Amino acid sequence: MESLKLGSLEVWPPVVLAPMAGITNAPFRTLCREQGGGLFVCEMITTRALVERNAKTLKMIRFGPGESPRSLQLYGVDPATVGRAVRMVAEEDLADHVDLNFGCPVPKVTRRGGGSALPYKRNLLRAILREAVRNAGTLPVTMKMRKGIDDDHLTYLDAGRIAVEEGIAAVALHGRTAVQHYGGTADWDSIARLKEAVTEIPVLGNGDIWSAEDAMRMMARTDCDGVVVGRGCLGRPWLFADLAAACAGGAEVARPTLGQVAATMDRHATLLAECFGSEQHAVADFRKHVGWYLKGFVVGADLRRRLATAETLDDLRRGLAELDPGQSWPEGADTPRGKTHPRERVHLPAGWLDDPYEIVVPDAELEVSGG
Known part of the structure; x- marks a missing residue:
C-alpha cells in the first residue's frame, strides 16, 4: 500500500480523520494521533469569520505540540472570501494543508447554499476552487464532498473533474447524498466510479468505516487511494491503531478493557x-x-x-x-455510532436548483466556525 501524496505532503498510513464540529479539536486529535499516523483535520473554520479575525474562530485554530502536518478545513460560499482566507492561512503559517468543505449536510449550511449544496452550482464551485488554489502558495488544497443533493441531483463526477482542472490535490467522497444525511448505507460503488473518472489525483473514500476491516474492504472494492474516518472513531481513538496495523499488512486489533x-x-x-x-x-x-x-x-x-x-x-x-476496570471490550462495539437518520428534504436557497451553471454567490455565509 502506498503513502497518500497531497502535493508536497506524504501521509502514511493513507488515513484521514474527518473534521467533525465540536469533536476534532486539538485534544481529540492528540488522542487519535497517538494511536497511529495519518492526517488529522481540525474542526470546520468559516472563511468569513477567519478573514474578519473572529476571536472564537482564531482560538479554534490550535494544534498540539509536534502536530504535523497541521490540517485545516475551511467552509465558504464566496470565491473572493475563500481566496482571502486561504491566503491568510498560507501567509500567516496557520496550517500545512487546506481542505474545503463541500460535504456538510446540515440545514443551517445548505440553506445558505454551502456544504453539500454548493457543488450543484458547477461554475461557482470552479470559481471557489480556483481562488483557493491561486492563493494557497505551496500549500496543498483538497476538497471533501458528497454524491450530490439527492439521487436526482448528483454532482460528484462533475465536481471531481472540476477539481482536477483547477489544481486540487485530492478529492474525498462521502458515499451519501445530502438528503441521506447519515442514514442508510454509504454507496461505495460511487467512490469506485469517481476513482475511474478521476485518475490524475488521489481519491479518498468516506462512509461506514466502523473498523479497520471496513477500511480495507473499501479500498479493495473501490481502488481508492485512502480512507476518511468520521463517526467510526467517536469514543474510539484506538481505531487509528487498528488502521495503521491493517495498512501495514498486520491484523492487530485494539481491544481495551x-x-x-x-x-x-x-x-x-x-x-x-x-x-x-x-x-x-x-x-x-x-x-x-x-x-x-x-x-x-x-x-x-x-x-x-x-x-x-x-x-x-x-x-x-x-x-x-466506579466502572469495572476488568470488563472486556464488548462484542458488537465496532458498529455505527453517532447520527444515523436521513432527512425528508434538503434545505436550499430559493431557486437554487433552477440553473446548475449559474454563478450566484449566496447572500450570507455562516458567521461562526465549527458547523
Whole structure:
C-alpha cells in the first residue's frame, strides 16, 4: 500500500480523520494521533469569520505540540472570501494543508447554499476552487464532498473533474447524498466510479468505516487511494491503531478493557480543560463523548447518567472509578455510532436548483466556525 501524496505532503498510513464540529479539536486529535499516523483535520473554520479575525474562530485554530502536518478545513460560499482566507492561512503559517468543505449536510449550511449544496452550482464551485488554489502558495488544497443533493441531483463526477482542472490535490467522497444525511448505507460503488473518472489525483473514500476491516474492504472494492474516518472513531481513538496495523499488512486489533477506556476518558477531559482554560467548559463539552466511549459496555443507567452530567473533573473521576476496570471490550462495539437518520428534504436557497451553471454567490455565509 502506498503513502497518500497531497502535493508536497506524504501521509502514511493513507488515513484521514474527518473534521467533525465540536469533536476534532486539538485534544481529540492528540488522542487519535497517538494511536497511529495519518492526517488529522481540525474542526470546520468559516472563511468569513477567519478573514474578519473572529476571536472564537482564531482560538479554534490550535494544534498540539509536534502536530504535523497541521490540517485545516475551511467552509465558504464566496470565491473572493475563500481566496482571502486561504491566503491568510498560507501567509500567516496557520496550517500545512487546506481542505474545503463541500460535504456538510446540515440545514443551517445548505440553506445558505454551502456544504453539500454548493457543488450543484458547477461554475461557482470552479470559481471557489480556483481562488483557493491561486492563493494557497505551496500549500496543498483538497476538497471533501458528497454524491450530490439527492439521487436526482448528483454532482460528484462533475465536481471531481472540476477539481482536477483547477489544481486540487485530492478529492474525498462521502458515499451519501445530502438528503441521506447519515442514514442508510454509504454507496461505495460511487467512490469506485469517481476513482475511474478521476485518475490524475488521489481519491479518498468516506462512509461506514466502523473498523479497520471496513477500511480495507473499501479500498479493495473501490481502488481508492485512502480512507476518511468520521463517526467510526467517536469514543474510539484506538481505531487509528487498528488502521495503521491493517495498512501495514498486520491484523492487530485494539481491544481495551473498560479500565483502559476510563483512563482515556479521564485524559480526554483533562486535555480539554487544558485547551479551553476552563474546567467547567471542558467537562460540559466532554459529556457528549460519554455514551460513545461506553457503547456496548455493561454500565448501570444511574452511573451513565452521573458521568454524562458531571460538572467537574472530580465528579467525572469519581464516576469513572466506579466502572469495572476488568470488563472486556464488548462484542458488537465496532458498529455505527453517532447520527444515523436521513432527512425528508434538503434545505436550499430559493431557486437554487433552477440553473446548475449559474454563478450566484449566496447572500450570507455562516458567521461562526465549527458547523
